[in-house]
Amino acid sequence: MNIALWIVTGLLAAALLVSTSKAFVPREKMVKAGGSAAEWVMDFSPGALWAIAALEFLAVIGLILPAVLDILPVMVPVTAVCVALLFAGATIMRLRRGERKTAAGDVLYFLLAVFVAVGRFAIEPFGG
Template identity: 45%
Template structure:
């Protein structure tokens, strides 16, 4: 089970690190034209904040477990990502973006799996 949790946490960390860095580094207009149309519904600061949360959570999935310091942060980070995915699901449902909802549900379920698995460890 530990190996499974590590694999899922690593995949989540890579996905959210990439997504978060993209939201931080690129202007909102470029994000909107490159397929993230939902960014038009939020301020530039909010998009950057979401990206920052994703990057911090990605780091929180891996660094505490690797370093052995504050390992309680791993399930906290996973729970935070699941909450972010709930917000994403709501946003995409309001916009009628069903394909994005499916991806958000999958990522949210994986994050919850890591949270439950690591809270119990």
């Protein structure tokens, strides 16, 4: 189970890291490259996108470093809960926009974050 949790945590961290590009790529370029799945960025100001990207980057750090450095490893499942909340919000936003197909990806990430949170809090906590 520990290996599965590390794999899912790594996948989640990688997805979040890639997603931080919204802080550096102009909104128009993102929509052009991402098509209809990226149109949501036009609903947010560049500052709001930067803030979302900053939260995602902090989540990457919180999912990996506490366990690797063995400094407050309880922060891994706490971060996973925060990531689940982030993707719950993303899912709600997509559903309000009528983007049911793209909302499925956010639901998947939500479920992965819940898996990590439950796994690290209850099933296979660090140091346990």
